[in-house]
Every structure is written in structure tokens, then in C-alpha cells.
Amino acid sequence: MTTTTLPAYDLTGRTAFVTGAASGIGRATAALLARAGATVHCADRDEDGLKETAALVARQGGTAHTHALDVTDRLALAAAVSAAGPLHVMAAIAGIMHTSTVLETRDEDLDRVLAVNFKGVLYACQEAARSMIASGVPGSIVTMASGAMDTASPGLLCYSVTKAAVVQLTKTLATEAGPHGIRVNAIAPGWIRTPMTDRHEPAAQQQAEAAMVRHSPLGRVGEAEDIAHAVLHLASDASAFTTGQILRPNGGVAMPW
Ligand SMILES: NC(=O)c1ccc[n+]([C@@H]2O[C@H](COP(=O)([O-])OP(=O)(O)OC[C@H]3O[C@@H](n4cnc5c(N)ncnc54)[C@H](O)[C@@H]3O)[C@@H](O)[C@H]2O)c1
Secondary structure: OOOOOHHHHHHOOOEEEEEEEOOOHHHHHHHHHHHHOOEEEEEOOOOHHHHHHHHHHHOOOOOOEEOOOOOOOOHHHHHHHHHOOOOOOOEEOOOOOOOOOOOOOOOOHHHHHHHHHHHHHHHHHHHHHHHHHHHHOOEEEEOOOHHHOOOOOEHHOOOOHHHHHHHHHHHHHHHHHHHHOEEEEEEEOOOOOOOOOOOOOOHHHHHHHHHHHHHHOOOOEEEHHHHHHHHHHHOHHHOOOOOOOEEOOOOOOOOOO
16 A cells, blocks of 8 residues: 655554544544554444444555454453554544533443543553553554543533543653653544534534634634544654643634633
């Protein structure tokens, strides 16, 4: 397959593991990392979506392996990472949205969002770092935070708390894994058009997108591929001196709150 002509972005011969790869940002990331030359391991709980991602990668001439699993299952994730062999890249992207006001938030809501959005990312980071240290690979770990990590909006307590926790995990692991040559960075996207944001009523969807467009100097909402390119940058040697950082691909939106 023809890959990039820019050597720093070339992932030929490298192995990348992508969680949340059955949809949206995860699928776009798996496809782009494969286009850059990586062998991609796609993990998600959605088996049908995984097959579609693998077919997309194959149509591009790349190689994708699929792992149907729940990222909250530490043992399943460990087994999949181990089966992938020495990892060069981990993109921990799987996540869920949850909305409830502070007063309506139940223990089970908080537990589930924390389990997927924080523990799932923690397990992915741990398994990736163990693989990289054991094989002596100076790899790159990319986590998925959100602009919600440091803004407040009604109903988003659980989600935003988990994304702030992902940032803290990212920075802490960067300090601990750096001496092994492992880089750890987070991406905090703004509003990106994916199945996660498409679940609104059409009128509410249009209103939300129009607000984003109004607040963005670039005058558009983001697409999954915009975030995939940010992941490629952090996964590749192009960002060799970057670690412990939060990249904010958000169209320049300054949240009004
Ligand atoms: N879309 C946005 O506007 C936006 C903005 C900021 C951050 N993000 C973050 O980006 C990431 C991807 O979001 P997206 O917009 O592509 O959403 P999406 O719903 O299209 O994709 C999420 C994927 O994660 C998978 N997943 C969810 N829970 C899982 C679990 N327990 N185990 C395994 N797989 C699981 C889903 O099956 C799905 O394939 C999420 O972490 C999200 O919080 C999205």
C-alpha cells in the first residue's frame, strides 16, 4: 500500500491498537493509522461495527485485526493487547456519553460512565505501557478527553468528570513512562459529528451544530477525520518531543460558559 511521503508520519512496520474502533472517531483513526502504514488492532464491544471498520481498512489495502471486547473487562483487554504483539501505538478512544443533572445522578450512572470512560482508558494505558516496556518499544499512547474536561454545562457532570480524570491519567503516566521513551498525550475534541452527537432530535442537533458553527472562527463543526489526524500526529515521530500534553482540535471554539 502507498503510505505517506513524509517519513515522520510513516507508521510502516508499526502496530497500533485502537479502542472504540467500531464507530466515529475510533473508526476514522483506525483507517488513517492503517493508511499511514500501521497494522491496526481494532477493539470495541460492537462486533458488526468492527467488521465494517476492518472492511474499510481492507479496501484501503491495509491490515486490521478485530477484538470484540468491553474495555471495562481488564482481562479481555490484556489478552487482546498481548495477542497483538509488541505495540507501538495505543489510541484509547472508546467512550460513552451520559446526561443527568447533579440532583438526578444515580450511583449506577456514575459507576458506568467511570468504568467505561476512565477505567477502560486506564486499562488500555496500563496494558500498552506494559507491552512497550517489555519489548523496549518507545511507543506513543493517545487518550481521548473532551472539551467538556474543563467546562461546565447542565447535565454533563459524569461525562466531564471522567474526561478530567483522563487528562490527569495522561499527564501522570507521561511522567512515569517517559524514562522508557514512551510518550503519553491526550486529545480534547470540540463538537465532532459522529454517532455520539447524532443521537439528538434533528431540531436539537441542528441547533447545537449551528451554535458550534457560530462560535468557531473556522465556521464549521468537526468531523471524525479531523480528530484522526490529531491522533496520527501524536502517534507518529512527528511529535517525538511532545508528551504530557493536551491537544484541542475544536475549531477554535471558545466555550461561552
Ligand atoms: N463526538 C464528539 O463530539 C466528541 C467530543 C469530545 C470527545 N469525544 C470522545 O471521543 C471518543 C469517541 O467518540 P465518538 O464521537 O466517536 O463516539 P461513537 O459513539 O461514535 O464511538 C464510540 C465507540 O466506543 C465504543 N464503546 C463504548 N463503550 C464501550 C465499551 N465499554 N467497550 C468497548 N467499546 C465501547 C462504542 O461501541 C463505539 O464504537 C469518546 O471517548 C468520546 O467521549 C467525542
